[in-house]
Amino acid sequence: MWLQQALGAGSSKPVRILSNYGSVKDFYLAGKESWLLEGYFTRKEIYKLSSYSAADAQLLVSYCEDIGQNIITPESEEYPGQLTQIPNPPCALYVKGELPDFGSCLSVSIVGTRKATEAGKTAARSFAFGLAKQGVIVVSGGALGIDTAAHSGALQAGGKTVCVLGCGIDANYLMANAPLREAIAAKGALLSEYPPSTQAMGSNFPIRNRIISGLSAGTLVVEAAAKSGSLITADCALDQGKDVFAVPSGIYNPVGKGVNSLIKSGAKPVSSVNDILEEYTEQYPGKFNLDDTQINVIIKGSNTETAPAPEASLEGLSDDAKRLFPFMTDEPEHVSKLCKLSGLRIAQALSAVTELEIAGKVKSYPGSRYSI
Known part of the structure; x- marks a missing residue:
């Protein structure tokens, strides 16, 4: 995180750093004089490397925990292996939710x-x-x-x-x-x-x-x-x-x-x-x-x-879609209102309206609004 904050997103220099120093920790401990000797950092990057501390990075870690975001780095078990193979892999990734297993799935x-x-x-x-x-x-x-x-x-x-x-x-x-x-x-x-x-x-x-x-x-x-x-x-x-x-x-x-x-x-x-x-x-x-x-x-x-146009019934659709559909009208309604009317959670409602849209039952409009 410290390295990413200093060098910015998309930088290819972390790969070079790891090749020369072996680890981010060793690079951090080497200090400013050693960084200057490398010859490939800009003045702005040297300034950020010097001014942004490990303590600052720890504060960001704590903040992310408070707002429900996980931070993963190439050393984390959850870090997708595919990204280690690209020329400039991210030093850190912020995640909300749960990353699927990229190692076992296409x-x-x-x-x-x-x-x-x-x-x-x-x-x-x-x-x-x-x-x-x-x-x-x-x-x-x-x-x-x-x-x-x-x-x-x-x-x-x-x-x-x-x-x-x-x-x-x-x-x-x-x-x-x-x-x-x-x-x-x-x-x-x-x-x-x-x-x-x-x-x-x-x-x-x-x-x-x-x-x-x-x-x-x-x-x-x-x-x-x-x-x-x-x-x-x-x-x-x-x-x-x-x-x-x-x-x-x-x-x-x-x-x-x-x-x-x-x-x-x-x-x-x-x-x-x-x-x-x-x-x-x-x-x-x-x-x-x-x-x-x-x-x-x-x-x-x-x-x-796609499949032939469905019958007027809701046969074959999920229980959530069947639960949501009676609350749909010919006036576009925001998905949050449909949640309140049907009692579905937002994830359930979005899945349901998408299912209904694919089945030809409802229409979608900008701003997550839907109608029959």
Whole structure:
């Protein structure tokens, strides 16, 4: 934590430090004169290394404990092993919730534009649902559009999802998605390289993206404009030696140029969950059921086909969905109000409305509002 506070998120220098000193403790004890002799620290970094003490770091640890955040470092048992393999692994990670076991499960990140089309959101949600049903950890960034759809689909499937933020976990960022983040923390984890209260800045997100791809065996891009930030995540995946998948898009779709460009450059085009899973059957023998057609979304052109439209009944839906649905009206209501009316917890309600939306029973609106 002391090292991260001094050098900042995304720095590659900790790897060099560990190579030269063996441990962060030995580097800390070496002192300022030794740091200056290294020759690769800026004046600002030397100042921060000198002024930020181990006692300051301990105060931050105590504060995080008070607000329900865990801190893990590369020495922690919970630290995802995949991140130790990337060029600039985070010195410290802040976690709310419980990180799934990345060592024993396949993980796939799903990213894309914030300005997604309905077809794009349906595709992201369906892929996430299908992957989560097969025990795959779904990783994304918590933004509007494709990210939100991916997290929601994984939650609806009862699976694990991890949201990697480009700000402090407690920051006032995209408050319309605050209920979704609460649901993710309850069923998976919120993760950030940035300490509490760090506000979202445009420069944070490209740095954050290497963690999204680093946690994942492959990255799926669903709708991205020609200069989308999602392409940065895809580039990070390629630099890390990871797989890149892309959902083909219509040539007239303004948020489809990026994914089509990825395919031209060698990304694997996918139209079903199986197209992704088949790449990992040898690495995870017997783990996936590729014959489960119920979760195998098929996409043709710009339209997404899922299971046939459900009957008017709620047959086949979860008890939570059945409990929530009677309180839905044709006027969009915020999910917090639906919680009060139904008595469901926020995580249960979000999972229920996502399930109902996939079943074609309800519509979603900006700001976590829903109607029939």
